[in-house]
Amino acid sequence: MTLRLEKEGQIARLLIDRPDKRNAFTQDMWELFPALLADAMGDDAIRVLIVSASEKNSAFSAGADIAEFAAGAKDAEWRAKNQAAIRKVQHDLARAPKPTVAVIDQDCIGGGCGIAIACDLRIAGPKARFGITPAKLGLVYSLHDTKLLVDLVGPAQAKRILFTGQLLSVGEAQRMGLVTILADDPHEEAAALAETMASVSPHSQRMSKAIVRRILDGQADDDAETAAQFDAAFEGEDFKEGVAAFLEKRKAEF
Numbered sequence: 001m002t003l004r005l006e007k008e009g010q011i012a013r014l015l016i017d018r019p020d021k022r023n024a025f026t027q028d029m030w031e032l033f034p035a036l037l038a039d040a041m042g043d044d045a046i047r048v049l050i051v052s053a054s055e056k057n058s059a060f061s062a063g064a065d066i067a068e069f070a071a072g073a074k075d076a077e078w079r080a081k082n083q084a085a086i087r088k089v090q091h092d093l094a095r096a097p098k099p100t101v102a103v104i105d106q107d108c109i110g111g112g113c114g115i116a117i118a119c120d121l122r123i124a125g126p127k128a129r130f131g132i133t134p135a136k137l138g139l140v141y142s143l144h145d146t147k148l149l150v151d152l153v154g155p156a157q158a159k160r161i162l163f164t165g166q167l168l169s170v171g172e173a174q175r176m177g178l179v180t181i182l183a184d185d186p187h188e189e190a191a192a193l194a195e196t197m198a199s200v201s202p203h204s205q206r207m208s209k210a211i212v213r214r215i216l217d218g219q220a221d222d223d224a225e226t227a228a229q230f231d232a233a234f235e236g237e238d239f240k241e242g243v244a245a246f247l248e249k250r251k252a253e254f
Helices: 027-042 066-072 076-094 111-118 143-153 155-164 170-175 186-198 202-216 224-235 237-247
Strands: 003-008 011-016 048-053 100-104 107-109 121-124 129-131
Touching: 003 027, 011 027, 011 186, 027 048, 027 076, 048 186, 066 076, 076 111, 076 143, 100 111, 100 186, 107 111, 111 129, 111 143, 121 170, 121 186, 129 170, 143 155, 202 224, 202 237, 224 237
Parallel strands: 011 048, 048 100, 100 121, 107 129
Antiparallel strands: 003 011
């Protein structure tokens, strides 16, 4: 199977498993991704989702399968189906309610980079490279995914990435904000970070993530709904447990 979901304790891993093709995405993979994502998000036992290649020290994803893409590109019906499938992956992943972390060992290009920037955090190894390459194919990056990129690196750097199609070293990607954490072993770093995130209030995380998304989508101040969410937290079970644990000098069990 080219994509699979594995669960261990409070951590789920969505694994891209097509190493012989540098984890390039086919139409079937784009269509399968949202169901695996929904499985992780719908499982109450899961607190964090890690997205990575199935094998360490391999490409995260080289993007779309160009052979399949070239064959289908002349078919308007196939293009529409492909565009809808990619959009659903990006939209659902960017708005997934639980924390998501992309782990990148090597190349993260095109649609693969799109998946990475739709995650909340990106942890990369020293050999990782990043690129968004529609300019090399005469194509246009979608507005939704361009906004995800602009939100991360700002408009000038986004233009540079899109205008050139060049591959960026991990150091350069980190300097511009594309990479959250650079680590010698990104998988080990991601596992440790995921465990830390899984130990705190999932309610706080979900609400914080939703508020950040509102800000990125243009909201600049509280409305009745966000004000009510702030107030309701004081009556929530996570608040009661957090305060009790603090007073009893023990670790909270959320």
